[in-house]
Amino acid sequence: MFRKMSVVIAFLCAAGVYAQSPRLRADNVDEVFRAMTLKEKAELVVGGGWASLFSGFGIPFTGHPRVPGAAGVTNAIPRLGVPQIVLADGPAGLRIKPGGKDEAEKRYCTAFPVGTALASSWDTALVSEVGAAIGDEALVYGVDVLLAPGMNIQRNPLCGRNYEYFSEDPLVAGKIAAAYVRGVQSQGVGATAKHFAANNQETNRFGNDSRMDEATLRAIYLRPFEIVVREAAPWLIMSSYNSLNGERTSESRWLLTDVLRREWGYRGVVTTDWAAKRDTKRQIAAGNDLMMPGDALQKSELKRAVKSGKLAVAQLDTCVKRVLELIVKTPSFLGYKHTNAPDLVAHAALSRRAASESMVLLKNDGCALPLGDVRSVALFGASSYDLVAGGTGSGFVNKAYSVSLADGLRGAGFLIPSALSDDYAAWAGKKSHRQKSGGFGPVQKYLGLGALKEKPLDVEYIRRYVSQSDVAVVTVARQAGEGKDRHLEGDFLLSDVELSLINDVCSEAHAQGKKAVVVLNVNGVVETASWKHLPDAILLAWCPGQEGGNAMTDVLTGVVCPSGRLACTFPVRYEDVPSAGNFPFSVRGEKPKNCVDSTVYAEKDSVGYRYFNAVGAEVSYPFGFGLSYTTFAESRGEGSVRVTNTGAVAGRHVVMLYDESSPMRPLVFFAKSPLLQPGESWSVAVQKER
């Protein structure tokens, strides 16, 4: 009897407390926060675990979360009306598990061009449109926070995640990232600027220590984040895995509070990267508000630290309040009823337009492009038939389809010899021809298959198909992903098979009086100097998203006049890169032995074109380079630049202004014109950035 009574009394007390508890509203965060217990505070700042990320793969105990495949969730606090919120990747499109038993139920997302491609458009308005479309898909699929953009400086061409990032230049990286964030957050979901900061390699990313002087750190590696904070106010920033000058970024009060909040005025939430090495109480004390994906140990660490006095409860409270202030902005809190039905058709059209605007025409001798009176194409290269739409790792997108260059050309009415196409299809069918990329190992298959190895062809075979066609096209592809940096041989450098293919196709085409075009479907910088003399034209298509083949065709045929410009330098040799001596280096199959635990940024602010300008060194293709099918004239007035299309076809131009007073000639302003008809002019006011 006594037991029953005590249960009833306990229930009534709990019910009473529950009934008296304030329910979270946008205007009573302080009241709710004051009502929270220590346990609830720990629950709020430590995420809800891995369940959603590995859900849907049939892994036991991974639960059935609201959005399978999302990267993580926070914990709800029902007593106080605090809902769970959902966080999902990634930069080139929302990454969730399609699920669904049949096609109609699947939750596909749109694969947009990767970050380094978007930056090559130099078009902040376009990037905002892409951000808005990805934000819309996040909203519609029930996600509150998108874990993007990735915006670290492309310090070295071999970084495995450069494809997700924007540029070697801090102004371009910052402005493009800010445009992306504005787009995402225009849909009422949060964006996450990542990875803060100096996360410029994948080798030992959880433990590497990026070491540099403060002037370099601020001018090059922090500046993009400063721009995005001041111009776009991202709801979240993700601290990086690495250490910075001996201190883990997620535990650095100087970085996360003194610089980010006190100097720059940031008012959002800082989350860790996923399962970062950590000392949880130090993270909270530093101002890292959210521990993702979160585990029980972190919660008990926090409670013990507060009870023992090792962590001031005021520091925990600061983080708790910021997380509550984030939650009250989210669709989950606002009761948004998501439909799981985004407009994938409209988003695909945008992906195609963004891809074509991001492609860079590197060479076009004798106006080989656009393809004029051409009907048939001798299309070589395995990835001509198997597009590398994006990268692997958290930047992968579960898309409904992708359009290869062959698909795009056929869709535009071009003929491709069917026997040639069949041979490549057979090649692609062999799993052994896939080269793994990225560091996810067995999980890799869920996150991208890796690019195809190139198919060796003999000259007679090439000659036969070139003779049946009006033009020859060769595609070279590269794929990379998080967790692993790139290699030199067969990655940055073209393989022998690729070089032979380009050489033989170009010589056969020229022997038959035909043009030869190379298309680069690559995730980042590759070596070009040793072979670029061979083809008549070279189109850098990057990893252009699911509509890549159509976008390539749009540019190759002149439906779209190429207007992309390089946002990174293509050096003659890898060894010319200023950070080459201070970046992890290994031959394929071996682990790097240098720059594993500590990487010294000895080149300081001599990153990319700044270095090549200052030393006057030759490059293969310079930062800012890109050809067009038309020509433009610029006239620079006081505080403005006037651009006129002086050619015969409509096109777009990018105005770039550099600080000529410095040997490095840093970029101080850029703007992209609208489409200008022949003879049409456009003026832009110049606001030079420091």
Ligand code: GLC
């Ligand atoms: C990853 C990445 C980060 C991603 C997160 C969640 O390891 O570093 O960019 O958002 O984990 O998937």
